[in-house]
Amino acid sequence: EIVLTQSPGTLSLSPGERATLSCRASQSVSRSRLAWYLQKPGQAPRLLIYDASSRATGIPDRFSGSGSGTDFTLTVSRLEPEDFAVYYCHQYGSSTWTFGQGTKVEVK
Amino acid sequence: EVQLVETGGGLIQPGGSLRLSCAVSGFTVSNKYMTWVRQAPGKGLEWVSLLYSGGSTYYADSVKGRFTISRDISKNTLYLQMNSLRAEDTALYYCATGPSDTLTGLHYWGQGTLVAVSS
Numbered sequence: 001e002i003v004l005t006q007s008p009g010t011l012s013l014s015p016g017e018r019a020t021l022s023c024r025a026s027q028s029v030s031r032s033r034l035a036w037y038l039q040k041p042g043q044a045p046r047l048l049i050y051d052a053s054s055r056a057t058g059i060p061d062r063f064s065g066s067g068s069g070t071d072f073t074l075t076v077s078r079l080e081p082e083d084f085a086v087y088y089c090h091q092y093g094s095s096t097w098t099f100g101q102g103t104k105v106e107v108k
Numbered sequence: 109e110v111q112l113v114e115t116g117g118g119l120i121q122p123g124g125s126l127r128l129s130c131a132v133s134g135f136t137v138s139n140k141y142m143t144w145v146r147q148a149p150g151k152g153l154e155w156v157s158l159l160y161s162g163g164s165t166y167y168a169d170s171v172k173g174r175f176t177i178s179r180d181i182s183k184n185t186l187y188l189q190m191n192s193l194r195a196e197d198t199a200l201y202y203c204a205t206g207p208s209d210t211l212t213g214l215h216y217w218g219q220g221t222l223v224a225v226s227s
Contacts, residue, residue: 001169035213037153044202044220045145045153050213057215088153092211095166097143097155 002027002091004100012108019076021103023089028069030093036065036074039102040085048087049074079105110134110216112203117221124193128221130186130203137179140209142186144177146199147220156201157188161209171197193225 003026013019023034032052037045047056049065052072062077076083084107089100116128130142144156157177158166165177176189186203200222204214 033211033213037214039153044217045214046217047213047215050215054212056213086152090153090155090213092213096168097158097166099145099153099155102152 001096002029002094002098004089004091004098006087006089006100006103008103009101010104010106012106013079014108015079015081017079019074019079019083019105021074021076021087021089021105023067023072023074023100025070025072025091029072029091032068033091033093034065034067034072035090035092036063037088037090038083038085039088045088076105110205112205112216112218114201114203114218114221117201117223119224119226120193121227122194122225124225125189125191126193126223128188128190128201128203128223130188130218132184132186132203132205135205136181137184137186138181140205140207141211142177142179142203142205143214144186144188145202145204145214146197146223147202148196148199151199154199159186190223193223195225197223198225199223 007022034052036049039045053065111133113131143158159177174192200220202220204217
């Protein structure tokens, strides 16, 4: 099983600031099959990025993903009020899938 | 429009069984990969099971041998049969899928159905 470790656990930032979230895999993620989701309280997760760097439909370009192998990054260039939430990475490159434990982005 | 609607959750005693359903619309359940993801109260997301369009199935170690994923094409519905339930299976269970049969993450999610395992 590929273990995904997200850091930091919590990120305290102000609106307009840049957010950089990390996701490290215990082994290489095949074909960069790594996705990022945002989840707000009481809502289902929403896909932001798939295949490490492709934005999902309707996702604004302030969200970007990068990385390959075992190290992946989600960047939010300028935080909007609606971006404060929990973010999860997810690998779907192996026969068994896994999620990271999440990073909470909170208002400073 | 793609829609996923989960039902079948409820309160069940440890050791009991429950079958979750995920009724889909806007596509045929056998044409895409379908998965179940759960979230324990106040916790993160946990992948549970996966069913490919070709019929291959996969499970997380935590549920292997107890849970079974399946689909009914005539009802356009995905299922999760859960046996030998434990307290640690208590969670909101989501079904989710992608836009095609090519793996590109989970683009569509249902609203979830809550399973509570308690005596």
